[in-house]
Amino acid sequence: MNLSLLFLGKFLRHGTAIASLAPSSPWLSRATVRNVDWDRARVLIELGAGTGPITRELVDRARPETRLIVLERDPDFVRVLRERFEPRPNLEIIEGDVRDLAAMLKDRGIDRVDNVISGLPVPSFPKDLQRDLIRNVSQILDPAGTYNQITELPWVYLRFYRSFFYEVRFAFEPRNIPPAGAYYCRGVRPID
Ligand SMILES: C[S@@+](CC[C@H](N)C(=O)[O-])C[C@H]1O[C@@H](n2cnc3c(N)ncnc32)[C@H](O)[C@@H]1O
Numbered sequence: 773m774n775l776s777l778l779f780l781g782k783f784l785r786h787g788t789a790i791a792s793l794a795p796s797s798p799w800l801s802r803a804t805v806r807n808v809d810w811d812r813a814r815v816l817i818e819l820g821a822g823t824g825p826i827t828r829e830l831v832d833r834a835r836p837e838t839r840l841i842v843l844e845r846d847p848d849f850v851r852v853l854r855e856r857f858e859p860r861p862n863l864e865i866i867e868g869d870v871r872d873l874a875a876m877l878k879d880r881g882i883d884r885v886d887n888v889i890s891g892l893p894v895p896s897f898p899k900d901l902q903r904d905l906i907r908n909v910s911q912i913l914d915p916a917g918t919y920n921q922i923t924e925l926p927w928v929y930l931r932f933y934r935s936f937f938y939e940v941r942f943a944f945e946p947r948n949i950p951p952a953g954a955y956y957c958r959g960v961r962p963i964d
Contacts, residue, residue, distance in 0.1 A: 775823040775852065782846060790822075790846075791893030792924055800948040801825040804922050805889060807956050810835060813886040817841040817877075819870050820892035824853050826922070830889070831857055838862060841882070845869050871901060874908050885912050888919045895929055903963055906936045910960035919957040926953045933957055 938959035
């Protein structure tokens, strides 16, 4: 199956819910996880995995003891993810909406994660969902952990992510089409 065509078809049908014309390039995928401390990470979650370019990096780099939880809402993408990456003893692919993240992690007995890797189109989420997501992240993210977010609009959302996190750095990746990057966010600000 041509993953780029599948992705483009989803974008044409669902627009901002997919928020990108093509899967992340290998360069963008690598940049997105560049700051992960693989020796230390015990639990890592990926949100909005699409066809799995970042998942590829995670499964290639994670130690066998690192638990990988991958969430995606679109059933066709989930089918692709399962074909590409299952079975692996340390990986679980969940079909579901990030709205239900807290319950999904609770069901699995997960109360601490070292890194959240997000491909979600967070700026186009409704405000209540943005806040729920960040609140959930604040409850599970290890104090030393990071929330990493891809973007195809370099730097544009710096202020947006700084409204949620104390520390936000941006890594530019010009080799992606279009040029893109990742925010590395640390220290969730209190949410009222
Ligand atoms: C910009 S794409 C990124 C895909 C992939 N991570 C990549 O880098 O190519 C956004 C992904 O988030 C998924 N998504 C959007 N809203 C979601 C939600 N509420 N819950 C779970 N996944 C969602 C979409 O189905 C899509 O696969």
